[in-house]
Amino acid sequence: xxxxxxxxxxxxxxxxxxxxxxxxxxxxxxxxxxxxxxxxxxxxxxxxxxxxxxxxxxxxxxxxxxxxxxxxxxxxxxxxxxxxxxxxxxxxxxxxxxxxxxxxxxxxxxxxxxxxxxxxxxxxxxxxxxxxxxxxxxxxxxxxxxxxxxxxxxxxxxxxxxxxxxxxxxxxxxxxxxxxxxxxxxxxxxxxxxxxxxxxxxxxxxxxxxxxxxxxxxxxxxxxxxxxxxxxxxxxxxxxxxxxxxxxxxxxxxxxxxxxxxxxxxxxxxxxxxxxxxxxxxxxxxxxxxxxxxxxxxxxxxxxxxxxxxxxxxxxxxxxxxxxxxxxxxxxxxxxxxxxxxxxxxxxxxxxxxxxxxxxxxxxxxxxxxxxxxxxxxxxxxxxxxxxxxxxxxxxxxxxxxxxxxxxxxxxxxxxxxxxxxxxxxxxxxxxxxxxxxxxxxxxxxxxxxxxxxxxxxxxxx
Numbered sequence: 001x002x003x004x005x006x007x008x009x010x011x012x013x014x015x016x017x018x019x020x021x022x023x024x025x026x027x028x029x030x031x032x033x034x035x036x037x038x039x040x041x042x043x044x045x046x047x048x049x050x051x052x053x054x055x056x057x058x059x060x061x062x063x064x065x066x067x068x069x070x071x072x073x074x075x076x077x078x079x080x081x082x083x084x085x086x087x088x089x090x091x092x093x094x095x096x097x098x099x100x101x102x103x104x105x106x107x108x109x110x111x112x113x114x115x116x117x118x119x120x121x122x123x124x125x126x127x128x129x130x131x132x133x134x135x136x137x138x139x140x141x142x143x144x145x146x147x148x149x150x151x152x153x154x155x156x157x158x159x160x161x162x163x164x165x166x167x168x169x170x171x172x173x174x175x176x177x178x179x180x181x182x183x184x185x186x187x188x189x190x191x192x193x194x195x196x197x198x199x200x201x202x203x204x205x206x207x208x209x210x211x212x213x214x215x216x217x218x219x220x221x222x223x224x225x226x227x228x229x230x231x232x233x234x235x236x237x238x239x240x241x242x243x244x245x246x247x248x249x250x251x252x253x254x255x256x257x258x259x260x261x262x263x264x265x266x267x268x269x270x271x272x273x274x275x276x277x278x279x280x281x282x283x284x285x286x287x288x289x290x291x292x293x294x295x296x297x298x299x300x301x302x303x304x305x306x307x308x309x310x311x312x313x314x315x316x317x318x319x320x321x322x323x324x325x326x327x328x329x330x331x332x333x334x335x336x337x338x339x340x341x342x343x344x345x346x347x348x349x350x351x352x353x354x355x356x357x358x359x360x361x362x363x364x365x366x367x368x369x370x371x372x373x374x375x376x377x378x379x380x381x382x383x384x385x386x387x388x389x390x391x392x393x394x395x396x397x398x399x400x401x402x403x404x405x406x407x408x409x410x411x412x413x414x415x416x417x418x419x420x421x422x423x424x425x426x427x428x429x430x431x432x433x434x435x436x437x438x439x440x441x442x443x444x445x446x447x448x449x450x451x452x453x454x455x456x457x458x459x460x461x462x
Contacts, residue, residue: 001245001387002087002103003028004180005197006070006161008168008217009188015064017201018071021190022052024197027247028103029075032086036099037066041166043099047072047086068168070161072101075388085127088163093121093137095146098164100136102129103178103193104157104386107446112153132160147171147214148228155444157238157385159209161191168217171228175443176211176235177385177434179252182223189217194250208253211235234432236443240387242426242433243376244285244347255427258288263425264375264417265292265345272415273297274343274371278336280304282346282358289375290345299343305331305358331358338366348376349405350389352396356409369412377419378402381440384447389437 003025007014018035033055034047046064048055052073072087088101106112109128116123116134123130132150139146143165157177162169170191172180183190183198183205192198195205209215212229237253238245248258268289279299281290284307294301308330342362349355349372359370378397382389392398396405406414419438423430436442 001029001075002101003073003193003197004070004101004103004159004161005072005190005192006068006101006163006168006170007185007188007190008068008221009185010067010221012185012188013061014066014069015061017185017190018069019052019056019061020201021192021197022071022073024200024247025073025193026052028193028245029073032074032083033072034086034088034101035064035069035071036088036090036101036163037064038068038099038163038166039066042066043090043097043163045088045090045099047083047088049083049086068163068166070099070101070163070168072161084125085129087127087129088161089125089127089130089133091130091133091137093134093139095140096137096143096164098133098137098162100129100133100160100162102127102132103159103180104173105384106131106154106158107156107384107444108154109156110447132158133162136162136164143167143169144214144216144226148226151212151214151229159193166219169214170209171214172209172211174212174229175232175434176208177238179237179241179246179250180209181251182206182209182215187221189221189223191215194246194252196247196250199249205251232431232443234429236434237428237432238383238385238387239422239426239433239435240348240376240383240437243289243422245387248285248288253428253432260426261288261347261375262292262295264422265289265294266296267292267421267425268345268373268375268415268417269293269296271418271421272373274299274341274373274413276341276343276369276371278302278304278340279343279345280337282331282344282355283307284309286346286375289347289373290343293343293345293373297343302336303334304337304342304344304362305333307331331361333362333365335365337362340367341369341371342367343371343373344411345373345375347374348379349374349396349409350379351394352405352409355411359410363410370410371413372406372409372411372415374414374416376422377416377438378405379437381437383437384442384444385434385436387437
């Protein structure tokens, strides 16, 4: 779960625009942030642990000069949580120096890493991102060919931005697991994980980067592209992006996320009605579906829970103790829930700890019934493509029935949207999305014997 951004401009402050692009993508990762700039081909990177606003100050931004910039905000899925894995990473190779930011997970990273080490390539991080950068940096073929050669060896999810040889590069895996789109601000090209970052800087969305495509913006600010790897006809865009990860004001594959989530709520109301007095979301990602549920059911909508938005998202807190403390800091029920039968709408239930505590919180506040409705089907399997879901042993629905999950969270009733209902809501055919976390059917080979979604490597001594 990461956000990437890139821009080329000779007239604009590219580092500052990258900063604001990352600010819009902060929801995709809160562990670290970084910006790399290219000034007449000379690369400089600034990265650190923390939020975008913590890593960069006005003084630091003023020190980043150039006509090209890429940025990255990270939540680790491969590689440990420490500074060496913050991105963009810079790798100095035989053929070129590459600064690269990556969103996704490679499922064959261990094999590629072993091959690089055997060939004498030094790797300074434990992230699969440096594997991608190293393949390109050590390939003596022309740049476009070197990227294509690397892509043909990569298996898994990767939406990447890079700077090398004075060129802005973006490329996406042949299945298009993670989103990546192109925009223009005036005559200048930019690329982003989500369209909401383009909106923030005043850029116009042009199109998505196609699955398997390489896009290059050269010194003349001319964009050229090539299809480097055969793409599956429809692709495999992550369906988790639609119901949870992406910002509601973004467009994924030309589908507005907010609209899709409202449709999920409407469908959920039809599939799992409840007799209740209020419909309320678990904010913020549950809000659009709650709006749809209220609209379709005719039950009044209420906020019900007030969220402290100065507390980080509990889903991406890496420590379980912090996660449980964060829930108490994050939500507070309104007095109007007292004596009411409530429908609580959430986007997903992963471990169940958050939902369990919220249900108890609402009963403690005087709710007489708490009916939980979920705008995704049960999450039953881990992800190998860039979403840090728990091991199956920690996924509450992996080995429990819906009734057993209901008992665990303490709700009056519990219902999930059907897989078919979710599919219709996102306006994409089954063949166009990855649903592995909901079905255990993976679109690529996955690592055997991997115990967790965080496939970590040992640090190689320098």
